[in-house]
Amino acid sequence: QQLILGFGLWTVRLVVISLAVTPARAVFDWPKLLLVRRMVGVTAMAYGLTHLSLYIVDENFRLPMVVSEIVHRFYLTIGFIALTGLSVLGATSTDAAVRRLGRRWKLLHRTLYLIAALALLHYFIQSKANVSEAVMCAGFYIWLMAWRAVPAPWQRKLVTLVALSLVAAIATAWIEFAWYALATGINPWRVLAANESIRFALRPAHWVAVVGLGVVLLAATMRLWRSTSTRLAPAR
Numbered sequence: 001q002q003l004i005l006g007f008g009l010w011t012v013r014l015v016v017i018s019l020a021v022t023p024a025r026a027v028f029d030w031p032k033l034l035l036v037r038r039m040v041g042v043t044a045m046a047y048g049l050t051h052l053s054l055y056i057v058d059e060n061f062r063l064p065m066v067v068s069e070i071v072h073r074f075y076l077t078i079g080f081i082a083l084t085g086l087s088v089l090g091a092t093s094t095d096a097a098v099r100r101l102g103r104r105w106k107l108l109h110r111t112l113y114l115i116a117a118l119a120l121l122h123y124f125i126q127s128k129a130n131v132s133e134a135v136m137c138a139g140f141y142i143w144l145m146a147w148r149a150v151p152a153p154w155q156r157k158l159v160t161l162v163a164l165s166l167v168a169a170i171a172t173a174w175i176e177f178a179w180y181a182l183a184t185g186i187n188p189w190r191v192l193a194a195n196e197s198i199r200f201a202l203r204p205a206h207w208v209a210v211v212g213l214g215v216v217l218l219a220a221t222m223r224l225w226r227s228t229s230t231r232l233a234p235a236r
Contacts, residue, residue, distance in 0.1 A: 004058060007051040009133075012123050014044035015086070015116045016137055019144045026155055027219050029226075038093050041112075045090035048083045075125035082118035085111055116141060124179060131179055132204050139172030139208035158216055165212025173205035
């Protein structure tokens, strides 16, 4: 059970990380970062397939039972759909597939946005009452999708990154509120109120804000360092 959950968790994490590569490349002006995007995506697929394989092992290889569970349990159905989509993207990540699909390749691989949303929903339902990390991953997902919705000339501006951090943090708090209101018997207002303080521990919304503002600080530091290095470089 721990192996199944662990591989599933890392599948979701790696999907979110793969979505972060393009923004990180632009924000940090780090073109070579794109070289790892395919690697991260294929690794996410491998972890997802291992997650499913371990579930089959746990069911003693009773494939009819596995199929029945996937069909009749909603969270398993959406998880399987997400994994199928992830496998298609992994299979079309080769150089030959890119050449063969042409412009359709980019359109196909944009389905990762939907696949990530399905994987997060699967994670939420599986987590039941303890959804803190699922909420945090959803907050990062919102940041990454919102960044893509911003016009290209504004995507690298520090003020945009600050705004995205605050918007994503607020959205994270409300996602957590909505989940507890709709899916549990826990008072959602108490959960929402917990975001007003860091007295006991950081909530998912706090972590999204901290990471988002950390991106701003790192981007500003790197730009200052590059600017200083350029000015101090000896003329040839």
